[in-house]
Amino acid sequence: MSAYAKLEQLFHKRSVLSGASAILHWDNAVMMPDGGAESRSEQLATLGLMSHELLKGPAVENWLEEASSETLDEWQTANLREMNNQWRHGNAVEGSLVEALSRATSQCEMTWRAAREENDFSVLQEELEKVVSLTQEMAMAKAEAFGVTAYDALLDQFEPGCTAEAIDVLFDDLGAFLPGFLDQVLEKQRVNGRGEKPEGPFPIEVQRDLGEAFMRALTFDFNHGRLDTSHHPFTGGTPDDVRLTTRYEEDDFTQSLMGTLHETGHALYEQNLPLKWRHQPVGQARGMAMHESQSLLIEMQLSRGPEFLQYAIPIIRDAFKGEGENWTFANLKQFYHRVERGFIRVDADEVTYPLHVILRYRLEKALLSGDLKVKDLPGAWNEGMMSLLGVTPPNDRLGCLQDIHWPGGAIGYFPTYTMGALAAAQLFEAARNDLSNMNADIRAGKFEPLVGWLKKHVHQMGSLKSTDQMLEDATGKKMGTDAFKVHLTDRYLKG
CATH class of the missing domain: 1.10.1370.30 (Neurolysin; domain 3)
Known part of the structure; x- marks a missing residue:
């Protein structure tokens, strides 16, 4: 099996994990009772960590390098480019930070609902401070790895290649x-x-x-x-x-x-x-x-x-x-x-x-x-x-x-x-x-x-x-x- 084919298998797995997380996020917002927040936070954090660890495997970097010398068509070449971008985002941060941010955002989203309902920002402040702090930590890690500003590193997650400039x-x-x-x-x-x-x-x-x-x-x-x-x-x-x-x-x-x-x-x-x-x-x-x-x-x-x-x-x-x-x-x-x-x-x-x-x-x-x-x-x-x-x-x-x-x-x-x-x-x-x-x-x-x-x-x-x-x-x-x-x-x- 070629290096590129191995990468396709790996990213297929990540896509399936991402899909499962997406449905859990939907359920969180639409149907889940408030009492399910803690267990849902753990579920999402675990899925996020599993997906992250797939990119951290020691062979992935070698596959990406080998695949770059293989004969690929236009779509495969673009796919390899996108794989590289996801890999560099994943390898710029430790799994423990990914897991911590996932847990913090799950809890903060639930707290936001209560704060919005009560019209009281103080209810949200402490949880939001945790999210912002962890996001700053992630942004700095990616900025150092990519050679860009912290904000551009986060922006790249949503609009690849875009800059604040x-x-x-x-x-x-x-x-x-x-x-x-x-x-x-x-x-x-x-x-x-x-x-x-x-x-x-x-x-x-x-x-x-x-x-x-x-x-x-x-x-x-x-x-x-x-x-x-x-x-x-x-x-x-x-x-x-x-x-x-x-x-x-x-x-x-x-x-x-x-x-x-x-x-x-x-x-x-x-x-x-x-x-x-x-x-x-x-x-x-x-x-x-x-x-x-x-x-x-x-x-x-x-x-x-x-x-x-x-x-x-x-x-x-x-x-x-x-x-x-x-x-x-x-x-x-x-x-x-x-x-x-x-x-x-x-x-x-x-x-x-x-x-x-x-x-x-x-x-x-x-x-x-x-x-x-x-x-x-x-x-x-x-x-x-x-x-x-x-x-x-x-x-x-x-x-x-x-x-x-x-x-x-x-x-x-x-x-x-x-x-x-x-x-x-x-x-x-x-x-x-x-x-x-x-x-x-x-x-x-x-x-x-x-x-x-x-x-x-x-x-x-x-x-x-x-x-x-x-x-x-x-x-x-x-x-x-x-x-x-x-x-x-x-x-x-x-x-």
Whole structure:
């Protein structure tokens, strides 16, 4: 057996272990009773350590070196590249640290739920300090091994090859553009109106059925996935068993619906990854920037667009038996395009969303460097919200307790949300240029052509190429801000 074939066997095992962990994480968030937290923490830590130890085997480094001289095709060569990257991440840290961080994040996630429910950051502080400390230790170990900054070492876990320097260029451009643009949009809405929210209540059962109906229309395969409820919407599981979640409010169906559509974008990416490379690194999604591009393309570019609304509003109105002025297309279009300086990232509009992300990006870099202490996070958060968005959260539930990412150890993740928005704008523009009937198909509820285009240019590419190369092949450009700014201008100032 060749060295490369041995590596494929090893990484297949790691993929299976990762899949088991993913299902346990889903169960943790959706179904597990609070009393199961301790045993679940042990289960996840053990699986994580087993996966880590597979990379630490003495033969793996030799196999990687031998495989580099073997004759491999394009996909195998890319797979070997991804194997090397996973190996270097795994070998940069000791198994004891991997296990300790897994236990700490499992416990911190459960504590975060209680702190958010009680609206009390002090409940979370001690557990979050442990997670941040262990993450700092991991980041420093990887930074030393890779010859990069600590933050770039963590960022590489979510968006391989990306650097804070590259993000700063994009975010500085948006930071210069968005505040003035936001003022223009808010003034236009003050003059022309912002649309009124239809009055509820909106039964949760109806909301769920409606969300599943749109998921089916968007080609989600319920034979290989399901929709559930959690504190924070997410997509997990495996490509053959995709678990996505949303959350519901009886007085506002739009929160759940847009959350469901957002997660459906993630889920379609997972379900359409290349089957031939299912359990290999090259068969995984390219990175979180491209993953977020798929969720934001479905939620923002598609589902808030006029063509989709022409298709969807009659269906929504019928589901809730809506009547009156607030249920007209004109009003609901205005309502779906409403821009406001809000507190909650996941409920934010396209214009203000990047500002939420820029705040978190700045804060998590400061936490990692030690310039910001965990105990000072609520105050720094509120100051940043006022500076970037002109609002101050009235409490920590609407402030620094709203996201699960840091309790879950995902430091270095947040920038990929806005990078995803930039990529989504480029991809949707390119799809419209390539698909001459796309607007008419959307109005008719025919999404197969658009999803097929995404499958060809993104989903089935797996990790064959870098994010920039995939974007350049599909759109003719590497990631930039131009398409996003044109999209915002067309929708919110000209539309």
